[in-house]
Amino acid sequence: MPSKFLFSLLPCVRMVETESSFLKNGSILLEDLIASCEGKSSPIRTYSADELVKATNNFDPSFIISEDLSFKLFRGLLDDRSIIIKKYLHWPSEAEARSMAIRDIIISMQMSTHKNALKLSGCCLEFSLPALVHEDAAKGALDCHGGLGDTRSLPWKTRLLIATKVAHALAYLHTTFPRPVIHRDLKPTCIFLDDNYSPKLSNFSLSITIPPKQFHVEDVVKGTYRYTDPTYIATVYITEKTDVYSFGVLLLVFLMGQKIRVVDKSAVVEDLTSYVDANILRELRADEQAQQQLQAFLALALLCTQDGRESRPCMTDVAKELVRIEKSILHC
Template sequence: MAGQKGEKERERAFYENGGKLHEKLIASCNGRPIPIRSYSCEELLRATNNYDPSHIFHRDKWYNGSFEGRMISIKKYSRYDKNSLFTDIAVSAKMSTHNNVLKLIGCCLEAQVPISVYESAANGSLSGRLFNVTSDHDGAQQHQREPLSWQSRLKIAREIAHAVSYLHTAFSRPIIHRDIKSGNVFLDQNNVAKLTDFSLSISIPEGQTHVEDVVYGTVNFVCPHYMVTGYITEKVDVYGFGSFLLELLAGQSKWKDLFCNPDSFDVEDFENDKFFFAINEVVDPAILVGEEGSVVWQQLQAVLRLALICRKKDPEIRPNMVDVTKELRKIERFIL
């Protein structure tokens, strides 16, 4: 009887979740829902060795797994908010063709809370690399791996900027991510950056300049204008991306100091004697070793200036993400 009851519950969950997801996919994809592979609960249990804690690679919800000889990443949603959950799946499906978005492979709809299956994020989260910690199977924090080089960080910045630009410009209704940060960027086996977690994403209606909603996001990454007005435009992501650039620059050693006093630096600092002080105060020392006076030093100056412009309080002063991407390409090639 217990087995029959469990089977009926799974069947009920499958049809209920499938219906809601289908609606969200149709709404998101202009009536042409993207086909998504369906996984059973048993298949994902086998893929993760019964969700063995040693398979966790990011916080308490992302697992490494293996299915049919292929490495995969499995997301178990910790928050029971099905609206944001289905938004995450639908936008991930829509964005899966982009090389800098973690590709959605499928999902398990027969679980009470659907489980998503993605391509492998073999090198874990960017936050784990920047802040040099990973979770072991007991949840303790262990220091591992060398810090990311400056060129790696600059490449990641350009790749994520490109993904966000695509969100804003590729569709008739621009999509705003609302939570761009290192914890929502993963690295594949080749250290290609992959944007993920679209659970807070929202679309701007066609013909409109903004959409209104309650304030969601992460402290220090949320646009001040959005916090006051509830207005969401592409410039909300630009502000968040500016904070993301500061994460890449600051790393573990400078991040907390920087955001304890976020108004310490402004773009004007680069027009006077404060520049060298600002770089030394903001940038991860691991980047600066042996780089004084080099091309890297000038790239750091340019990226820090860009980050601060992106974080300007007035949204109208901030660039759009297409221009941010172009600027990062120039900085990476050192055509300044």
């Protein structure tokens, strides 16, 4: 009898926990929204925990499309449309994970108006940690080699198109809002592709804003090591050039079609065979103009990854240079 009574109380306990999580997460989200968006933000839908549980068959592992130390991404079906649900894990701590999730929600809301950001449909505040609900991107996320898997190496023009549009999204992040926002964890797996291979930048969980009238902000080193600005590592100062360095590494990944373990500072732009994916070289063959375009792309990547921040261009100039390179390719 006591066990039956206890079992009958479980739904009530879950309801109390759900309401408690909603109030706790909601109050923190509202406070951060007011601070970050100056009281202005686009409305998003709030989903119930039951809706997301149903959409993913209770977060069945077979629905996972990607995962990281701090979250798992599930592809589910809700209201007869495909969605991506980002469910945060209690890492490195519950408080830190909650802060990351809320930051992700806020910046995703702000970026949802940009065509090259993964659009946020809404969030769920009823779990112990907030969950994000994004519109689906049919092709999924890039892998760590900048492609879509071993059998789906992307053609050169597609890689260049992705790089150009991501550069515009980052420039937007840096310049559009009252305070510059630094992504801080840019890497291929943050980039999703839609049916037309158009990129959608995501994962703003480590993003940080630069205070008014300041050129940098201090914080402990976070991010993905191979993409992290060495000056940030040495000084804990974060600037817009922190993202520029990460973007330069991303360009090298697109060019080489593999992980970048160490950025080769002695690279010679004329020596393309040492730095360019064999698939690209076969695709472009011995076209002299194409060789010049690849050299310009490599030169830009190396400029972005200069050790000295003052030597790196801003993201707006990077985007302009990529447009120039892209246009020259389109006229080949």
